[in-house]
Amino acid sequence: MKGRRIVLDTLNGCEAAALMVDGKLDDLLIDDPDQIRPGAIFRAICDRPLKGQGGMILRLPDGEKAFLRHAKGLAPGQPLLVQVTGHADEGKAVPVTAKVLFKSRHAIVTPGAPGRNVSRRIKDEDERERLLEVSHEVDLPPGAGLILRSSCAGADPEMIAGDIADMAALATAVTGDAVKPDPEALVEGDSPHTLAWRDWTDPAEVVTEPGGFARESVLEQIEALSSGHVALSNGAFMYIEPTRALVAVDVNTGGDTSPAAGLKANLAAARDLPRALRLRGLGGQVVVDCAPMTKAHRKQVDSALRAAFRADPLDTTLVGWTPLGHVELQRKRERLPVLPRLGSLLA
Incomplete structure (x- = not known):
C-alpha cells in the first residue's frame, strides 16, 4: 500500500500511534501509564x-x-x-x-532564549520572511524566544499564529508558577496521539477508527519486533540485541559472496538502522559490528549513517570507529524499550 498513513489506536488499553510508509511500519509510539512522559x-x-x-x-x-x-x-x-x-x-x-520548551505542531516557545527563528529546513527566503512576519503578530513572554518549525512551510497563517499564541500563554502561566516552595506537576507530557499530530507533519491519511492496528497490518509488524533479526536488501541482514550496558548491532552479508558484499550490507544497515532502533525504543550507547570491508570504505558508511540519522527525530551522535572496526553511536534515551512490554501489550 503506497503512501503515508497514521494509525491511532490502543494496545491492551494503552494509547498508541503508528506511522506506516508504503505499508511498512516506520515509527511507533506507545504510552505507559506507569511512567512520567517526556516533555512533562x-x-x-x-x-x-x-x-x-x-x-x-x-x-x-x-x-x-x-x-x-x-x-x-x-x-x-x-x-x-x-x-x-x-x-x-x-x-x-x-x-x-532546566531548559524548558513549549512545543506544538508549528511553534516552539523558548523561555530564557530570546529571538525569533525559522527552521533551517525551510530554504525559500520569501517563505521565511512570510513566517517571520506572522510570528511578530503575536507577543511572547518577556525574555522568551520562538522557533517556527518546518511544518510551517505553506501552512495557514492563522493556524501558525494560533499555535504561537497558545504556547506563549502556556509559557506565561507555567513560568509564573516557578517560584512556589513545593514540588508540583505543571504540564503533562504529550500522549502518543498528540505526539503523532505534533511531529508527524508530512501529508498522510489518518486512521482513527478502533481496531485500526489489526486492519492496517500494524499488529503483525509490531509482533515481528520481538525478534532482533532485521532483513536488508540483497539477502543481507542485521541483528539488534539490547544489553544492560549497550545496544549491539551485528551486520551480516547473508548469501552474497561478491567482493562488494560487505560494503553493500553495511550501507543497507546504515540506511535502516534509525528505523529499527526507533521502532524498538532503543537508545544510549549503540555499537555496530559491521560486515567485513576495507578501511577505505568507512567514509561511505559514515556518510550513509549521518544522512540516515539526520532525518531521524531522535538525536544521535556518530562517535567514530573503534580499533576493532566497530562503529559507536550515542543515542538519546527518549522512548521506552518495546521488547520488555511486548508480551503484555499484545496479550
Missing part, C-alpha cells in the same frame, strides 16, 4: 548535589526523584522549573533539563 514540566525542589557528577538530585511530587546535569549555582531547597527529557532506567532518577 515540573516545579522541582533541589535536594542534594552529586559533586562527582556535577549534577543535582531533585524532588518531584509523590516522592519521585529527578536528576539534573550541570547544576552549578543551585542550592538545596531551591525551587526550579524542569522538563523531563526521557525515561529513567530501573532504580534511577528521572532525567530532566
Whole structure:
C-alpha cells in the first residue's frame, strides 16, 4: 500500500500511534501509564548535589526523584522549573533539563532564549520572511524566544499564529508558577496521539477508527519486533540485541559472496538502522559490528549513517570507529524499550 498513513489506536488499553510508509511500519509510539512522559514540566525542589557528577538530585511530587546535569549555582531547597527529557532506567532518577520548551505542531516557545527563528529546513527566503512576519503578530513572554518549525512551510497563517499564541500563554502561566516552595506537576507530557499530530507533519491519511492496528497490518509488524533479526536488501541482514550496558548491532552479508558484499550490507544497515532502533525504543550507547570491508570504505558508511540519522527525530551522535572496526553511536534515551512490554501489550 503506497503512501503515508497514521494509525491511532490502543494496545491492551494503552494509547498508541503508528506511522506506516508504503505499508511498512516506520515509527511507533506507545504510552505507559506507569511512567512520567517526556516533555512533562515540573516545579522541582533541589535536594542534594552529586559533586562527582556535577549534577543535582531533585524532588518531584509523590516522592519521585529527578536528576539534573550541570547544576552549578543551585542550592538545596531551591525551587526550579524542569522538563523531563526521557525515561529513567530501573532504580534511577528521572532525567530532566532546566531548559524548558513549549512545543506544538508549528511553534516552539523558548523561555530564557530570546529571538525569533525559522527552521533551517525551510530554504525559500520569501517563505521565511512570510513566517517571520506572522510570528511578530503575536507577543511572547518577556525574555522568551520562538522557533517556527518546518511544518510551517505553506501552512495557514492563522493556524501558525494560533499555535504561537497558545504556547506563549502556556509559557506565561507555567513560568509564573516557578517560584512556589513545593514540588508540583505543571504540564503533562504529550500522549502518543498528540505526539503523532505534533511531529508527524508530512501529508498522510489518518486512521482513527478502533481496531485500526489489526486492519492496517500494524499488529503483525509490531509482533515481528520481538525478534532482533532485521532483513536488508540483497539477502543481507542485521541483528539488534539490547544489553544492560549497550545496544549491539551485528551486520551480516547473508548469501552474497561478491567482493562488494560487505560494503553493500553495511550501507543497507546504515540506511535502516534509525528505523529499527526507533521502532524498538532503543537508545544510549549503540555499537555496530559491521560486515567485513576495507578501511577505505568507512567514509561511505559514515556518510550513509549521518544522512540516515539526520532525518531521524531522535538525536544521535556518530562517535567514530573503534580499533576493532566497530562503529559507536550515542543515542538519546527518549522512548521506552518495546521488547520488555511486548508480551503484555499484545496479550
